[in-house]
Amino acid sequence: MQIPENKYEVVIIGGGPIGIACALEAEKKKLSYIILEKGCLVNSLYHYPTNMTFFSTSEKLELDNIPFISNNPKPGKREALEYYRRIATSNNINIKLFEKVTSVKTHADKTHTVTTTKGDYSAENVIVATGFYDIPNYLGVPGEDLPKVSHYYNDPHYYATQKTLVVGASNSAVDAALEIYRKGGDVTMIVRKPEIGKRVKYWVRPDIINRIEEGSIKAYFNSNLKEIKENEVVIDTPEGEDILENDFVLLLTGYRPNFGFLQDIGIKLSTDGRKIPQYNEETMETNIPGIFLAGVICGGVETHKWFIENSRIHAKMIMEHLSKKEKEAFN
Missing domain, CATH: 3.50.50.60 (FAD/NAD(P)-binding domain)
Incomplete structure (x- = not known):
């Protein structure tokens, strides 16, 4: 099926490790997709301190079983940048860099329009994988x-x-x-x-x-x-x-997700102070049909809850759900 320009089955907001993981899973399911990233590839990681060493070992940072070889068991920032860049380029990931998403609108037919600083994209499904490093406390x-x-x-x-x-x-x-x-x-x-x-x-x-x-x-x-x-x-x-x-x-008092962006989309947040977004823990779908969450943003202000190593699974969960929906619709 030929997909019209700027129309995708999945638009992924955020080009970090989890956004890339979502793209890899979309390719496996043969779903048309695009990643929209406001900065450079793995932008948040790029802005980490120069000498940062990850808490996780390299194998726990791997995507799609692609080996992450590092000099030490716990890799540094430069090694991680190289690893994720290699994955994106060798797999020809469809990604638009330096293109900030400004709004997501949901229509009566349950499709979505994702507006950026450079244009509009039509999407059947949207994944928000924007992390938490943008806004300091x-x-x-x-x-x-x-x-x-x-x-x-x-x-x-x-x-x-x-x-x-x-x-x-x-x-x-x-x-x-x-x-x-x-x-x-x-x-x-x-x-x-x-x-x-x-x-x-x-x-x-x-x-x-x-x-x-x-x-x-x-x-x-x-x-x-x-x-x-x-x-x-x-x-x-x-x-x-x-x-x-x-x-x-x-x-250095920590950072938080862009809750205003989530609320503008229409995603509900918990009112207990933790601001945890509402989503189905089996499919990662929010209270808005066709809009999903992946990665650390799922934890609200509890930014220590989700990491690369334990949220990689979100990509697989979402794409399994979308593939199942597509098969049910076809039948």
Whole structure:
């Protein structure tokens, strides 16, 4: 069957590992598809810190049983970029990069129009696999918009010899603090809880605890950032307010999915504060027929619930369901 231009059986929003996994499964089921990605291929992964090491081993990051060979059991960012790029190019994945989806409209006949910054696409089914790395969890403190403040961390060299405040105690915050310290930075951590997060990578957590105990990295526990100024920061500690000299602030307090985008589509979110989207756990179909979710976005604010390794299955579940629907309609 010839498919008219810009009309597909499946439009996949998001060109990360799970979006690519959906494309691979669509090809197996001979379903016409396209991936629409607002940035580069695996855009979120590309913006991870330069020296990031995955928590998962390489085989758990594999798609479609395509071997992921890495130098170490736990691969780094560059190896992952190479792996997913090779999959996309060698399989001629149909993907449009640097094309942001701005809206998804559902029509009376249950088809969908996906509008992007470059055009419109007609789809029988839409898969939202947009991840969660786009929107930081803002603190809302005075001075958060100053040029010296960032919600993303890339390379430690930038902060060498500088007084850098790292807010947070998750993997990203701990990695940044350790790397900057080892490149000659003067690092202070602000931790809202009484200790470093339990979910920090097990081979890294002892390192940060030891650096704090020996005084190489300063840390304020049970504390909060109160205000950011040009050359200093104000923090609230159990002992009272403290003012620290400061050059840079890294607010590594986590990220969240674009809930507004989901709601604009019409997808219902839980009202218990977790904002978990409504979907069928067997088919991944949302409350809107023909619109599906895949990957970390399924967890709402619980962004630690779904990873590449345990959400790869979403692609297979969705395509099995669509293939079954197509056969039933044909019969």
